[in-house]
Amino acid sequence: MTTIAKRDFRKVSDYLWEIPTSFRSEMRVPVWVYADDELLEDALGDASIQQAINVACLPGLIGKVVVMPDVHQGYGMPIGGVMAAPLPHGIISPGAVGYDINCGVRLLSTSIEFGEAEPYLSDLATSLYRNCPSGVGEKGSIRVSPDEFDQLCREGAEWALKRGYAQAEDLPRTEESGRIDGADPTKVSRRAKDRGRPQVGTLGAGNHFIEVDIVDAVFHPEAAETMGLKEGHLAVQIHCGSRGFGHQVCTDYVADFQSAVKKYNITLPDRELVCAPLDSPEGKDYLGAMKAAANYAFANRQVLVHHIRRSFDETLAGKVKDHDVRQVYDIAHNMGKIEEHDIDGGRVAVCVHRKGATRAFGPGFEGLPPEYRAFGQPVLVPGSMGTASWVLLGTEGSMAQSFGSTCHGAGRVMSRTKAKKEIRGEKLKSDLERDGIKVRAGSLAGLAEEAPQAYKDVDRVVEVVSRAGIARKVARLRPIAVIKG
DNA sequence: ATGTTC
Numbered sequence: 090m091t092t093i094a095k096r097d098f099r100k101v102s103d104y105l106w107e108i109p110t111s112f113r114s115e116m117r118v119p120v121w122v123y124a125d126d127e128l129l130e131d132a133l134g135d136a137s138i139q140q141a142i143n144v145a146c147l148p149g150l151i152g153k154v155v156v157m158p159d160v161h162q163g164y165g166m167p168i169g170g171v172m173a174a175p176l177p178h179g180i181i182s183p184g185a186v187g188y189d190i191n192c193g194v195r196l197l198s199t200s201i202e203f204g205e206a207e208p209y210l211s212d213l214a215t216s217l218y219r220n221c222p223s224g225v226g227e228k229g230s231i232r233v234s235p236d237e238f239d240q241l242c243r244e245g246a247e248w249a250l251k252r253g254y255a256q257a258e259d260l261p262r263t264e265e266s267g268r269i270d271g272a273d274p275t276k277v278s279r280r281a282k283d284r285g286r287p288q289v290g291t292l293g294a295g296n297h298f299i300e301v302d303i304v305d306a307v308f309h310p311e312a313a314e315t316m317g318l319k320e321g322h323l324a325v326q327i328h329c330g331s332r333g334f335g336h337q338v339c340t341d342y343v344a345d346f347q348s349a350v351k352k353y354n355i356t357l358p359d360r361e362l363v364c365a366p367l368d369s370p371e372g373k374d375y376l377g378a379m380k381a382a383a384n385y386a387f388a389n390r391q392v393l394v395h396h397i398r399r400s401f402d403e404t405l406a407g408k409v410k411d412h413d414v415r416q417v418y419d420i421a422h423n424m425g426k427i428e429e430h431d432i433d434g435g436r437v438a439v440c441v442h443r444k445g446a447t448r449a450f451g452p453g454f455e456g457l458p459p460e461y462r463a464f465g466q467p468v469l470v471p472g473s474m475g476t477a478s479w480v481l482l483g484t485e486g487s488m489a490q491s492f493g494s495t496c497h498g499a500g501r502v503m504s505r506t507k508a509k510k511e512i513r514g515e516k517l518k519s520d521l522e523r524d525g526i527k528v529r530a531g532s533l534a535g536l537a538e539e540a541p542q543a544y545k546d547v548d549r550v551v552e553v554v555s556r557a558g559i560a561r562k563v564a565r566l567r568p569i570a571v572i573k574g
Numbered sequence: 575a576t577g578t579t580c
Contacts (some may be wrong), residue, residue, distance in 0.1 A: 225578060293575075294575085295576080330575075
């Protein structure tokens with residue numbers, strides 16, 4: 090295996106670096122890395138660039154492989170990577186979508202000023218922790234029968250609306266309106282369904298969280314106002330995905346695809362990048378199962394919104410002027426999506442794999458609710474625990490450069506194992522509380538894994554995508570309460 | 575990320 094160094098890149102700009110196909114004979118498309126000098130050094134500190142080069146060696150891709158500034162190594166493809174496979178014969182790869190299918194972020198706005206809510210924030214944090222079950226393997230309070238579960242897989246957030254866990258206005262402010270067509274629960278294993286059914290409306294563990302924030306700074310007043318984001322007001326973020334359900338779907342298809350690789354004579358640079366042609370029976374089956382898991386994640390985040398609204402009712406009704414919680418937007422950052430893009434001079438239908446990358450469609454995109462259409466798609470970028478988060482917009486630049494994609498978070502610089510060894514959860518918790526952030530966490534070891542020191546600086550990541558033109562700043566959020574497994 | 579080495 091070749092070691093990669095800075096000299097192997099062609100510097101395109103201060104924020105974009107290219108590894109041309111001439112770097113390695115097996116490369117079929119170039120790799121584009123969005124980073125400044127420091128973030129490029131970080132990226133070279135683990136296997137993520139090597140993994141992106143492996144991806145660029147896959148058959149059935151088009152254009153380039155894109156790497157975001159928050160990149161870190163993952164299963165086969167780095168987290169913070171984007172690849173596009175042309176229809177009908179290009180490939181689909183479960184590892185290039187990720188184990189947490191449709192992991193994503195939802196942002197809620199309120200008209201509650203920090204000052205008026207301050208006396209009740211401790212109660213609110215405790216109530217959120219109680220109402221939103223968290224932790225590995227944790228089950229939820231919602232009962233779903235097997236038949237109803239198939240319906241949930243087909244309908245996503247629409248299922249949640251029918252069951253009374255949504256307000257109608259929430260749905261259009263969700264990517265794909267919270268329901269992806271073509272989900273096929275018959276392509277999902279019994280085991281995945283058994284794991285997923287009791288977990289609807291749960292938060293999970295790892296880097297998943299619910300966070301109460303203050304809108305700290307506004308950079309695009311008109312867009313922020315339309316989103317209901319006002320400086321000094323509270324907002325709420327949810328970061329979670331498809332729990333054991335999506336994980337099992339990915340596990341099942343990674344195993345299944347081992348034989349597909351042989352059957353279709355695909356040469357792999359890394360076993361973890363198993364894939365199948367999009368138009369093969371295997372590829373179509375995974376697509377149907379992946380969409381079911383995506384709808385599960387939309388439903389899951391929607392039920393969490395319902396639980397969050399209950400907590401606001403319980404702790405703030407009658408105590409603040411208006412305790413309504415409204416949806417700003419919901420994005421997916423682990424997904425394969427069928428889209429059309431301008432690539433190599435033509436309009437091409439592709440399956441865009443975004444793994445730890447966010448769709449960032451620009452102004453005029455018709456899939457956006459009318460009030461957002463002129464601005465572009467809201468992009469939600471959570472920082473690491475205790476640090477800022479960002480609301481951005483997709484741009485014409487992201488459409489032209491990065492298959493309509495941008496970054497998804499801060500990005501790890503320290504492995505979970507190392508963080509657990511080096512950081513004491515108890516001290517971290519008291520540091521956060523001292524800084525005015527309420528912490529409700531099930532596990533101190535889990536807290537340590539998510540310490541800010543284990544992550545890159547999200548402000549720097551956002552600066553790169555903003556200066557490179559693949560996103561535009563709307564607002565910065567600052568945490569005041571964190572709920573974790 | 576994950577019934578955290580099914």
